[in-house]
Amino acid sequence: MDAELAQLREGLAARVVAANRISSERVAAALRAVPRHLFLPGLPPHAAYRDEAIVTKRDQAGQPISSSSQPAIMAIMADQLDLAPGQRVLEIGAGTGYNAALISHVVGAQGQVTSVDIDPDLVERARGHLARAGFEAVTVACADGAEGYSGRAPYDRIIATVGVADLAPAWLAQAAPQARVVVPLDLRGTQLSAAFERAGPAGPWVSRSLAPCGFMRMRGSLAGPELVITLAPGLSLLVPDGTRPGAPGVADAGALAGLLAGPSVPHPTGVRAGPAGVFWGGLGLWLAVHEPRSCRLNEELSPGDQGGLLTAAPLRGARGQGTLGIAERGGLAILTADLWAGAEPGPSAQRVNLETAVLGTAGFGPRGAPLAADLAAQVRAWDQAGRPGLPGLHVDAYPRSAGPDPAAGALIIERPGTRFAVYHD
Ligand SMILES: C[S@@+](CC[C@H](N)C(=O)[O-])C[C@H]1O[C@@H](n2cnc3c(N)ncnc32)[C@H](O)[C@@H]1O
Numbered sequence: 001m002d003a004e005l006a007q008l009r010e011g012l013a014a015r016v017v018a019a020n021r022i023s024s025e026r027v028a029a030a031l032r033a034v035p036r037h038l039f040l041p042g043l044p045p046h047a048a049y050r051d052e053a054i055v056t057k058r059d060q061a062g063q064p065i066s067s068s069s070q071p072a073i074m075a076i077m078a079d080q081l082d083l084a085p086g087q088r089v090l091e092i093g094a095g096t097g098y099n100a101a102l103i104s105h106v107v108g109a110q111g112q113v114t115s116v117d118i119d120p121d122l123v124e125r126a127r128g129h130l131a132r133a134g135f136e137a138v139t140v141a142c143a144d145g146a147e148g149y150s151g152r153a154p155y156d157r158i159i160a161t162v163g164v165a166d167l168a169p170a171w172l173a174q175a176a177p178q179a180r181v182v183v184p185l186d187l188r189g190t191q192l193s194a195a196f197e198r199a200g201p202a203g204p205w206v207s208r209s210l211a212p213c214g215f216m217r218m219r220g221s222l223a224g225p226e227l228v229i230t231l232a233p234g235l236s237l238l239v240p241d242g243t244r245p246g247a248p249g250v251a252d253a254g255a256l257a258g259l260l261a262g263p264s265v266p267h268p269t270g271v272r273a274g275p276a277g278v279f280w281g282g283l284g285l286w287l288a289v290h291e292p293r294s295c296r297l298n299e300e301l302s303p304g305d306q307g308g309l310l311t312a313a314p315l316r317g318a319r320g321q322g323t324l325g326i327a328e329r330g331g332l333a334i335l336t337a338d339l340w341a342g343a344e345p346g347p348s349a350q351r352v353n354l355e356t357a358v359l360g361t362a363g364f365g366p367r368g369a370p371l372a373a374d375l376a377a378q379v380r381a382w383d384q385a386g387r388p389g390l391p392g393l394h395v396d397a398y399p400r401s402a403g404p405d406p407a408a409g410a411l412i413i414e415r416p417g418t419r420f421a422v423y424h425d
Pocket of ligand 1 (some may be wrong): 065066067068069092093094095096097098099100116117118119122143144145146161162215216217218219220221222
């Protein structure tokens with residue numbers, strides 16, 4: 001059994017490293033060494049070695065509030081962190097403790113790993129998992145990660161494994177002079193794992209690398225302005241700025257769910273693109289910058305479920321998780337994909353290449369038609385602008401406690417602790 005599990009770990013590490021161009025051999029070695037099944041005792045051991053996120057706790061509405069993240073994104077973020085033996089590392093979001101164990105494997109006995117979680121229950125479980133896997137040296141504390149963990153500061157590396165809308169002043173204060181801070185940063189509904197370093201003693205923190213990701217949101221005092229509205233089991237709407245006038249609120253959940261179950265108005269875009277181009281290639285970022293009503297519809301599809309809960313077929317990513325759209329009170333429009341374009345229905349119909357599907361939009365509700373037209377216009381504008389995406393994108397973070405102000409021409413996102421400047425070079 002042990003040999004079998006070691007082989008599964010080897011396979012997972014090889015796949016993750018190759019598919020995501022992980023450059024750090026230390027990270028690859030950690031994936032090969034750390035027994036993930038001991039951090040997911042509720043699963044049959046072999047199932048822990050799939051490259052999948054596993055939800056480990058949900059709130060009363062059924063929304064995930066803790067998970068073991070997908071190994072691929074953990075490896076990407078560990079690579080972004082530029083981990084090395086001897087470093088002192090703080091993790092926000094201990095969850096199962098597995099990622100802390102990966103980090104601990106890299107920083108070794110001379111290093112130090114501290115991981116905090118807001119949930120006492122999860123802290124207890126993480127401590128148990130770490131002890132069973134031989135990582136007693138990792139300190140797990142129950143705290144709101146917004147405060148960092150001053151008792152073991154300063155840190156050479158700080159990582160959040162939960163989605164944030166801001167950089168907490170405490171993290172920056174607890175960071176050593178040459179520190180790197182890696183967080184899943186929400187840019188109005190599009191989340192990017194951003195690796196920040198100080199540009200200089202008085203300068204901003206600047207992004208050294210950006211990678212797409214999709215983490216559950218931080219709870220507690222640093223919870224962002226985004227709102228997750230549960231429309232039905234497995235179907236939720238993420239509204240990036242739930243405080244914007246005219247934005248749908250939690251009280252609109254029933255009405256929105258009713259609209260989505262009803263008829264929709266289709267609108268063509270004439271643009272061919274697939275989930276990779278749209279989700280990873282920047283349409284989400286484009287909407288974040290140009291469309292204050294942008295939203296994200298998240299679906300949790302059970303295995304084998306092709307249909308989902310919607311009356312129009314949304315454009316779905318490789319793992320099925322939802323689509324982009326725009327929403328206001330009284331209406332919603334989402335991005336759709338005509339995967340069967342030009343094919344005669346029937347058993348021999350060929351699904352078109354997912355990456356070259358024709359994008360459309362579908363509007364729901366009394367405001368559905370104009371919203372579908374607006375969303376289609378944004379898709380065309382993104383296409384005509386050359387489909388700007390991650391290449392050449394920069395995010396600079398200006399702590400409010402320090403100057404100077406961001407240069408003109410960037411998208412400015414104001415948060416309580418930080419002013420973010422987002423721009424292409
Ligand atoms: C995706 S899970 C982390 C996965 C974890 N690193 C692992 O390897 O299993 C996100 C975690 O962040 C925690 N969290 C949410 N808000 C938090 C906060 N304000 N402070 C600390 N932890 C928080 C959640 O309880 C959850 O366990």
